[in-house]
Amino acid sequence: xxxxTPANLIEQLHWRYSTKRFDPARAIPPDVWEALEQxxxxxxxxxxxxxxxxxxxxDATLRTELRLxxxxxxxxxxxxxxVVFLGQRTTTAADVDRFxxxxxxxxxxxxxxxxxxxxxIVNFVEQGWAAKDHAAWNAxxxxxxxxxxxxxxxMLGVDSCALEGVDTVAYDRLLGLDATRFTTLCVVAAGYxxxxxxxxxxxxVRYPANEIVERR
Amino acid sequence: xxxxTPANLIEQLHWRYSTKRFDPARAIPPDVWEALEQxxxxxxxxxxxxxxxxxxxxDATLRTELRLxxxxxxxxxxxxxxVVFLGQRTTTAADVDRFxxxxxxxxxxxxxxxxxxxxxIVNFVEQGWAAKDHAAWNAxxxxxxxxxxxxxxxMLGVDSCALEGVDTVAYDRLLGLDATRFTTLCVVAAGYxxxxxxxxxxxxVRYPANEIVERR
Numbered sequence: 001x002x003x004x005t006p007a008n009l010i011e012q013l014h015w016r017y018s019t020k021r022f023d024p025a026r027a028i029p030p031d032v033w034e035a036l037e038q039x040x041x042x043x044x045x046x047x048x049x050x051x052x053x054x055x056x057x058x059d060a061t062l063r064t065e066l067r068l069x070x071x072x073x074x075x076x077x078x079x080x081x082x083v084v085f086l087g088q089r090t091t092t093a094a095d096v097d098r099f100x101x102x103x104x105x106x107x108x109x110x111x112x113x114x115x116x117x118x119x120x121i122v123n124f125v126e127q128g129w130a131a132k133d134h135a136a137w138n139a140x141x142x143x144x145x146x147x148x149x150x151x152x153x154x155m156l157g158v159d160s161c162a163l164e165g166v167d168t169v170a171y172d173r174l175l176g177l178d179a180t181r182f183t184t185l186c187v188v189a190a191g192y193x194x195x196x197x198x199x200x201x202x203x204x205v206r207y208p209a210n211e212i213v214e215r216r
Numbered sequence: 217x218x219x220x221t222p223a224n225l226i227e228q229l230h231w232r233y234s235t236k237r238f239d240p241a242r243a244i245p246p247d248v249w250e251a252l253e254q255x256x257x258x259x260x261x262x263x264x265x266x267x268x269x270x271x272x273x274x275d276a277t278l279r280t281e282l283r284l285x286x287x288x289x290x291x292x293x294x295x296x297x298x299v300v301f302l303g304q305r306t307t308t309a310a311d312v313d314r315f316x317x318x319x320x321x322x323x324x325x326x327x328x329x330x331x332x333x334x335x336x337i338v339n340f341v342e343q344g345w346a347a348k349d350h351a352a353w354n355a356x357x358x359x360x361x362x363x364x365x366x367x368x369x370x371m372l373g374v375d376s377c378a379l380e381g382v383d384t385v386a387y388d389r390l391l392g393l394d395a396t397r398f399t400t401l402c403v404v405a406a407g408y409x410x411x412x413x414x415x416x417x418x419x420x421v422r423y424p425a426n427e428i429v430e431r432r
Contacts, residue, residue: 003228003373004220006251012219013258013368035222041425042229044366046380048421050428057432103421124381136352140359144378147363150260152229155371157219162360164262165340175432205264205319209257212266216273216391 004155014204016154019161019189021197022079028191032156033081036190039152040083043145046130047121049099051088051138052145053182055175056081065174070166070187079161080191084171085146086182087138091130096121135183142185153190163187220371230420232370235377235405237413238295244407248372249297252406255368256299259361262346263337265315267304267354268361269398271391272297281390286382286403295377296407300387301362302398303354307346312337351399358401369406379403 004012028036040054057063060077066084067076076082088095099121100114111118124130130137146162153160164186171177171184193200206212244252256270273279276293282300283292292298304311316330316337327334340346346353362378369376380402387393387400409416422428 004371006247006372009251009368009371010254010258013255013364016258016260018260018264031222035225037425037429038226039229039367041422041428042226042232042420043363044232044234044378048234050423052428054429055432056429059432062432099421102423106419106421128381129384133352136349136355139352139356143356143359144363144366147259147360147365148229148367149363150360151255151364151367151371152225155220155225155367156222162260165344168345203322204258205315205322206257207266207318209253212257212268213253213270213272216271216275216278 012154017199019159019193019197020075020199021194022075022189022191023194024078026192027080028158032158035156036149036152039148040145043148045141045144049091049095051091052142053086055084055086057084069170070163073163075161075189079189083188084175084184085142085186085188087135087142087185088181089135089183091125091134091138093122096125139185146186149188158190159193161189228370233415235375235409235413236291236415237410238291238405238407239410240294242408243296244374248374251372252365252368255364256361259364261357261360265307265311267307268358269302271300271302273300285386286379289379291377291405295405299404300391301358301401301404303351303358303401304397305351305399307341307350307354309338312341355401362402365404374406375409377405
C-alpha cells in the first residue's frame with residue numbers, strides 16, 4: 001500500500017485551482033485518464049446504489065454546441081476532456097434489485113440471502129427522508145463522485161474546473177436525455193492549465209480553518 | 217510538484233471501503249489529521265462560497281449519545297475521529313459579501329473592484345436555479361467536500377465510513393444547531409479498520425465502467 005504524505009496532499013490541493021484557461025494542445029495521458037474514470041466508477045454512494053452516469057464528450061462539434069449553453073466559457077471546448085455528470089431522476093425498488101443482483105454477481109451471494117438487506121434499502125428508498133426528493137438525494141451522491149474526481153485529478157497533477165452554471169435543461173435536450181432516467185447536474189473540464197492563466201498563482205480564498213472546523 | 221501515479225490512485229481507491237469496524241485503540245497521527253482537515257478547508261464549492269461547517273466530535277459522552285441517534289452503529293464511537301458535516305440552511309447576499317470581503321483580505325482587492333462580480337453572484341443566489349432551494353444547493357457543495365475528504369483519506373491510508381442514515385433532526389438538537397444557520401447533513405467516521413472486519417476483503421460492488429461512463 002503506497003500512500004501519500006500529509007504534506008504531499010496539502011501541496012496538491014493548494015496547487016489545484018478552478019482552471020479557466022486550458023492548453024488545448026496538451027492531452028491527458030491515457031493511463032492517467034483511465035485512473036480518473038476509475039475514480040468515478042469507484043466513488044462511494046449511499047447504500048452503494050451509484051445513481052449516476054458520466055458522459056465523456058469527445059465530439060468537437062458537440063463541445064462547441066455545449067459551450068453555447070455554458071455562458072460561452074472556454075473551458076468547455078479547450079480542456080482536453082469534458083465530463084457531464086448525470087444523476088438519476090428517481091430511485092425505485094428496481095434500482096435496489098439491480099444493485100443487489102450486481103452484488104450477487106460480484107460476491108457470489110444469492111438474492112434470497114440478501115432479502116433482509118433488500119427490505120432495509122427498499123424501505124429507505126420508499127419511506128425514508130430521501131423519498132421526499134429522490135432527485136436531490138441522487139444529486140448529493142453525484143457530488144461525492146465530483147469531489148472524489150476533483151481530488152483525484154489534483155493528486156494526479158491534472159487541472160480541472162467544475163461548472164454548475166450551465167443550462168442543464170438545454171444540456172439534457174442536446175444530449176438526448178429528456179426521455180431517459182438521467183438528468184444533467186454539472187460539468188467538469190479537465191486537462192492542463194494554459195501558460196499565463198492569471199488565476200493560477202492567486203492565493204486561495206478560503207475561510208480560516210478555525211471558523212470552518214469546530215470541535216465538540 | 218509530487219503527484220501520485222495512476223496505478224497508485226487506483227490501488228488506494230480499491231483499498232478503501234466503507235469501514236464498519238474500527239480499531240478504537242489506533243489513532244490518526246496529528247499531521248495526517250491536519251491534512252484531512254485541510255482537505256475540507258480547501259474543498260471547492262460553487263463560486264467558492266463554502267456554505268459549510270465541520271464539527272469534529274471528540275467528547276466521548278457526546279459520541280455515545282450520537283451513536284444512539286445513528287442506529288447504534290459502532291463506527292460513531294469506535295472510530296478515532298468523527299466529523300459531522302453541516303450545510304448552511306440558506307444563502308443570502310450577506311454570504312456573498314462575507315466571501316468577497318475574504319477575497320479582499322486574501323488577495324488585496326477592494327470591494328469596489330469586485331462590484332460587477334458581486335452582482336453576478338447575488339443575482340444567481342437570489343434568482344438562479346439554486347434560489348428554489350438553497351439548502352439543497354448547499355448540500356451538494358457539502359458533498360463535494362465529503363467526496364474530497366473520502367478520497368484524501370484513501371490516499372493517506374486512513375479508513376473511513378460515511379453515514380447518511382442518522383437522525384439529522386436529533387443531531388441538530390443535541391449539537392445545539394437548531395437556532396443556527398447550519399444543519400446536519402451526514403457524518404464521517406475516520407480511523408483504522410479493526411482486524412477481521414469482514415467487509416475489508418470483499419470485492420467492490422460497482423457497475424462495469426462501460427455502463428457508467430459513456431462517450432459522446
